[in-house]
Amino acid sequence: MKRFPLPLLLALMIPSGSAWAVDDISKVNGSITAETGQAYGDLETVNGNIKVGAGATTHSIETVNGSIAVDEGARTGSVSTVNGRIVIGPRVIAGGNLETVNGSIFTDRGSQIEGSIETVNGGIGLVETRLRNSITTVNGDITVGVGSQVEGGIHVEKPSFSISLSAPRPPRVIIGPRASVAGELRFEREVVLYVHRTASIGPVTGAEPVPFDTDTAPTH
Incomplete structure (x- = not known):
């Protein structure tokens, strides 16, 4: 029997034409909503929130001044904002990084993040989530909640500068029940690190669990 190379077989299976095309949405001022169960390309705005409905699929999601919410069962690419929070619902697959500067990031049960999670001034919380890469923050608390798996490490960076007249509160880093962090936990500033007795972690630098x-x- 004649065997065809995999790329050719995939090309033959995917119909030509516009049936598989998806539209990008780009705005300067205004929010964006990806409707439940629908397919989209990139979603981008400057001043506005972005909401992705349950079961929808998108490419990358990006705003500057606004929050991002991705509902249950959706599939996305990378998700980023500058001033706003990111909320990932249950059983979401995100194909890239989750990033914000001033805002928190939360991921719910059954979700899978293929990239990293990063904030500067904002907390990070995972519940029963699988993170393929690492977690990085400067001033945010971190909770690797029950049953979560972080396949990279955790890095809390030293602030580049501070204008506070009083000592800042050390970030709290919590590794919860049955959670795991496979890589190094590296802290360049003072933190309070709590590790549940049922959790597993990699080597720790800069803190005492x-x-x-x-x-x-x-x-x-």
């Missing part, structure tokens, strides 16, 4: 065995980490 504090074990806990309750459902939530100590508040002090």
Whole structure:
């Protein structure tokens, strides 16, 4: 039997024409909504929020001044904002990085992030999420919540400057029940690191892990 190379077989399986084409949406001022179950290209705005409905598919998502919400079962590329939070719902697949400067990032149960997660001034929270790469922040708290898997490490960077007259509160880093961080946990500034006794972590530099065995980490 004659065998065809895989690229040729894939080309034969995908119909030609516009049936598979998806439209980009780009704005300067205004929010964007990707409707439930629909397919889109890149979603970009400067001043506005972006919402992706359940089961929708998109390429990259980007805003400057606005928040981004991705509902259950959606598939996206990279997700980024400058001034705004990012909320990833359950069972979402994001094919790139999640990034914000001034805002928090949260990912819900069953989601998979193929890239990294990064903030400067904003907390990061994962619940039963698989992160293929690393977590980086400067001033944000980090919670690798119950059952989450971080296949890279965690890096808390030293602030480049500070104009505060009082000592800043150290970020809290929590590795929760049955969570895992495969790579190095590297801290360039003071942090408080709590690690659940059922969690597994890689080598730690710059902090002393504090074990806990309750459902939530100590508040002090």
